Amino acid sequence: MDYLAEEAERRFDPRTLDARFRSVVSLGYPYAPPASANANSIDWRAEMRGRIAAYALGRDYHDYVLKAARAVAETIAEIRPGAITRAYVDTGPVFEREWAAEARLGWFGKNTMLLNRDHGSYFFLAEIFTDAEFEAAVEPYRDHCGTCRRCLDLCPTGALADGYVMRSDLCISYQTIENRGAIPHELRPKLGNWIFGCDICNDVCPWNGDAGSDGDANDLLPFLPELLTLDDAAFSRRFTKSAVKRAKRRGLLRNVAVALGNTRNPDAVPMLARSLESEKEPLVRAHAAWALGQIGGVGARRALEAAHARESDDQVREEIRAAQEIN
Numbered sequence: 490m491d492y493l494a495e496e497a498e499r500r501f502d503p504r505t506l507d508a509r510f511r512s513v514v515s516l517g518y519p520y521a522p523p524a525s526a527n528a529n530s531i532d533w534r535a536e537m538r539g540r541i542a543a544y545a546l547g548r549d550y551h552d553y554v555l556k557a558a559r560a561v562a563e564t565i566a567e568i569r570p571g572a573i574t575r576a577y578v579d580t581g582p583v584f585e586r587e588w589a590a591e592a593r594l595g596w597f598g599k600n601t602m603l604l605n606r607d608h609g610s611y612f613f614l615a616e617i618f619t620d621a622e623f624e625a626a627v628e629p630y631r632d633h634c635g636t637c638r639r640c641l642d643l644c645p646t647g648a649l650a651d652g653y654v655m656r657s658d659l660c661i662s663y664q665t666i667e668n669r670g671a672i673p674h675e676l677r678p679k680l681g682n683w684i685f686g687c688d689i690c691n692d693v694c695p696w697n698g699d700a701g702s703d704g705d706a707n708d709l710l711p712f713l714p715e716l717l718t719l720d721d722a723a724f725s726r727r728f729t730k731s732a733v734k735r736a737k738r739r740g741l742l743r744n745v746a747v748a749l750g751n752t753r754n755p756d757a758v759p760m761l762a763r764s765l766e767s768e769k770e771p772l773v774r775a776h777a778a779w780a781l782g783q784i785g786g787v788g789a790r791r792a793l794e795a796a797h798a799r800e801s802d803d804q805v806r807e808e809i810r811a812a813q814e815i816n
């Protein structure tokens with residue numbers, strides 16, 4: 490196990506990024522918590538409304554958080570003239586939560602988020618690596634999760650495990666954002682109406698207190714039928730300044746099809762049938778077929794039959810067959 494200790498050592502050494510770095514300044518940037526009370530009071534199945542994670546609402550955070558971090562970096566360069574600074578936000582190889590825990594911005598929670606007693610977990614992290622030397626935080630590291638296991642127990646897919654670890658392939662956020670292919674069948678019903686990211690393990694955390702402000706319901710709970718009809722140009726127009734663009738059109742529409750299936754609402758059949766007939770992306774057609782299978786009924790069966798006769802993509806044909814079997 491010595492090797493693991495060495496690795497940890499190495500990761501916590503800013504010189505792995507640039508030999509001149511001596512300090513890491515960790516920053517937290519709060520964002521508005523989701524208006525969950527509102528979200529939970531609507532009948533998303535009847536109204537066919539999806540749900541987007543709070544962090545992805547409004548403008549893409551990468552831009553404004555990086556800007557704010559750069560402003561802090563400039564201040565550092567003023568305090569320490571000539572200092573080299575480099576700001577990071579959400580940069581893959583940087584272990585942001587670990588740096589923030591080291592800096593005592595909070596503790597590494599059971600939901601694998603960096604948690605703070607005053608701000609909960611609805612904040613982004615950013616860092617400034619610098620050659621200027623600063624004194625490190627001196628308070629002892631304290632974990633305030635205690636015996637609470639709400640995030641572990643209430644995650645619909647069971648993605649969080651004891652020991653402050655997550656199985657990211659089970660995380661709704663991973664499936665709806667990072668997974669570029671088909672969503673595993675067993676997870677689809679558990680996604681509910683989440684179509685980009687997920688807030689459940691933050692929402693149920695006692696450190697996050699009550700739900701946030703109202704916001705625009707159309708952003709938080711977008712109308713699924715409208716999203717299913719977005720073409721490339723309309724997708725770009727709507728999401729170009731938003732973090733949602735990361736899922737790409739095909740990923741988002743795949744998620745929308747799954748959420749529509751989860752509504753089990755017969756009103757969704759015509760639009761899913763249309764998608765199965767004329768959507769250009771096989772990935773979306775495949776999930777539209779699954780959704781029709783979930784909703785069932787005469788209209789869904791007819792649409793699946795018609796699609797089976799003309800579909801040429803193997804994966805989509807397989808999904809159609811599976812959907813027909815359960816009907």
Ligand code: B12
Pocket residue numbers: 542543544578579580581582583584585586587590591597600601602603604610611612613614615652653654655657660662663666667685686687688690691
């Ligand atoms: C990849 C990634 C994801 C993946 C995987 C998440 C994960 N838990 O690893 C997915 C897509 C699932 C994801 C989802 C989300 N993410 Co994300 N993600 C990242 C990213 C880019 C890298 C994370 C990483 O290094 N993973 C690597 C693996 C090895 O980490 P791990 O499995 O958790 O393993 C570590 C822990 O177990 C840790 N550990 C275990 N016990 C202990 C104990 C202590 C004391 C310490 C210090 C560490 C520790 O050690 C392991 C090695 O690092 C970071 C940005 C960054 N560069 O850090 C943002 C980041 C973690 N994500 C963020 C956010 C906001 C989210 C979401 C809330 C978005 C959403 N609403 O959908 C969800 C939350 C899901 C969750 N519960 O974690 C924020 C978190 C802010 C905060 N307050 O903590 C970050 C920091 C981005 C940012 N700049 O703000 N994310």
